[in-house]
Amino acid sequence: MSHNVGDELPAFVIESVSPDAMKKWAVFLADPNPIHLDVEVVKAKGLGDKVINQGPANVAYMMNMLMAAFPGCRIETMDSRFLDNVYGGDKVVASGKITAIEDNKISCEFTLDVDGRGTVNAGTATVII
Template identity: 65%
Template sequence: MSYAVGQELPAFIIESVSAEAMKKWAVFLRDPNPIHLDVEVVKAKGLGSRVINQGPANVAYVMNMLLAAFPGGRIEAMESKFVDNVYAGDQLQAGGIVTGVADGRVNCDVWLRADGQRLVISGTAAILTQLVL
């Protein structure tokens, strides 16, 4: 498969972030932070009126987008910056754009947006698309 600088990657959509899934992520990540589990804690901290998704889950959405965009590829490096929170009920779209192609690697700018516009993650990724010796 060929890739070109400026090529937009296919979007990866999460229709609605699940508060129930956050409970499972909390167990998996051993993260008992109540902002993921108890809306009253979120309100008391002035962080909104819905529970907040775990950061690693949000990064996983971007990683899923990359793996779908590069079948058989491997994420060689990824940096992400958390810009805003993801809340229960948010619709998410992970996307990216190719910024470089060389030696079996594709470099991309990547992002995660909530509700079509609010940037929640920005970052970069390098995808190994073929074996480099």
């Protein structure tokens, strides 16, 4: 497959972030923070009215987008910045574009966007194909 600087990467879409999946991530990550599990705690902290997705799960969405765009690749570097929360029920879209190609390394910019709210995470990555 041919890649060119400026190419858009296929979007990776989660139609609705699952609060049930957050419970599984909490176990997997050993992260019992109640903002991921109990909407009443989220409300009491003034953080909204839905449970908040774990940051590593949000990063995984972007990693899945990269891995789907470049099957068999290895992510060499990845940097991202958390800009806002992802809540249970949110539709999220990870997308990106190629910014540089050098030999078997492809550099990309990417974002994770929440439908109706905009970018909640943004960053860069280099993949080896």
